Amino acid sequence: MKQTGFIFDLDGVIVDTAKYHFLAWKNLANELGFEFTEEQNEFFKGVSRKRCLEILLKIGKVDATQKQFDQWMIEKNEDYLNYIVKMNASEILPDVPRVLEFLKERKIPIALGSASKNARPILQKVNLLHYFDCIVDGNNVTKAKPNPEVFLIAAKQLNVASEHCVVFEDAVAGIRAANTANMVSVGIGDEKVLHEAQFNFNDFTEIDNSFLERLIKK
Numbered sequence: 001m002k003q004t005g006f007i008f009d010l011d012g013v014i015v016d017t018a019k020y021h022f023l024a025w026k027n028l029a030n031e032l033g034f035e036f037t038e039e040q041n042e043f044f045k046g047v048s049r050k051r052c053l054e055i056l057l058k059i060g061k062v063d064a065t066q067k068q069f070d071q072w073m074i075e076k077n078e079d080y081l082n083y084i085v086k087m088n089a090s091e092i093l094p095d096v097p098r099v100l101e102f103l104k105e106r107k108i109p110i111a112l113g114s115a116s117k118n119a120r121p122i123l124q125k126v127n128l129l130h131y132f133d134c135i136v137d138g139n140n141v142t143k144a145k146p147n148p149e150v151f152l153i154a155a156k157q158l159n160v161a162s163e164h165c166v167v168f169e170d171a172v173a174g175i176r177a178a179n180t181a182n183m184v185s186v187g188i189g190d191e192k193v194l195h196e197a198q199f200n201f202n203d204f205t206e207i208d209n210s211f212l213e214r215l216i217k218k
Contacts, residue, residue, distance in 0.1 A: 003159075004108060004215065004218065005110075005111065005164060006109070006165070006215075007111045007158075007165055007178075008110070008111070008112055008168045009046070009169045009170060009171070010112060010122065012170035012188070013188050014093060014112075014128065015087070015092055015093060016091055017116075018041075021080060022036075023083060024080040025052065025056055025076060027079055028056065028075060029059075032072075033062075034059070036059065040059055045170065045174075046169070047173060048115050049073060049115075049138070053069065057069075077117075077118075084125065087126060088125065088126065091125075094203050094205050095205045096204055097128070099207065102209055104131055108216060111132060111136060111154035111155075111158050112137065113136050114136075114138070116137050116138055117138035120135055133157075134157040136153045141153065144173070146176035146177045146180065148177040151167055151178055151183060155181070162181050164218075166215050167183045167185050167186065169187060169194075170188045170189040175197045176196060179196060184215065185197045186199045186200075186201070186207075187199065187200040187201070188202075188203060188204070
């Protein structure tokens with residue numbers, strides 16, 4: 001029988017850290033003299049920090065030297081880390097532990113595939129690290145989603161063929177990456193935004209164990 005692997009994005013799928021990214025980018029925008037809205041923040045989902053800063057500077061019509069750019073990247077990350085250092089298990093999104101426990105009990109390989117460079121410390125903070133057989137994050141990849149690199153590396157580390165992997169994502173770029181990798185894509189969030197996903201749910205409370213069983217057997 002073929003093995004199925006499950007790959008989870010982090011921000012907005014397992015934990016609600018998206019709000020902290022937004023606050024850190026908003027603080028930087030304010031410091032640079034312009035406003036940054038939650039609507040504009042939608043463009044940042046699933047995108048690397050470097051690309052986010054490029055978009056932010058374009059929104060604010062701000063020119064930057066390489067030195068300034070690098071400094072603002074560090075500044076934003078330090079601000080974000082000051083938020084996540086206070087994180088605890090209450091930040092886990094609804095029913096995520098149930099799903100992870102269900103898969104673990106069935107000895108299903110589980111990976112994290114995230115653009116975040118802080119994935120490991122965040123999982124430690126919320127006490128979920130032990131569920132994951134491998135962590136592939138922004139420290140391991142050179143190409144950001146929608147390039148499928150992060151998911152292909154995760155599949156390889158799980159020793160599971162990419163067409164037998166299931167990806168849970170809350171960002172359009174992540175869904176496209178999963179589809180490009182020929183993986184089953186499950187959108188977590190607004191179906192109108194994530195319509196390219198093969199399956200859509202608002203959150204994990206809508207995903208019952210029988211659906212997970214079907215995914216395992218796909």
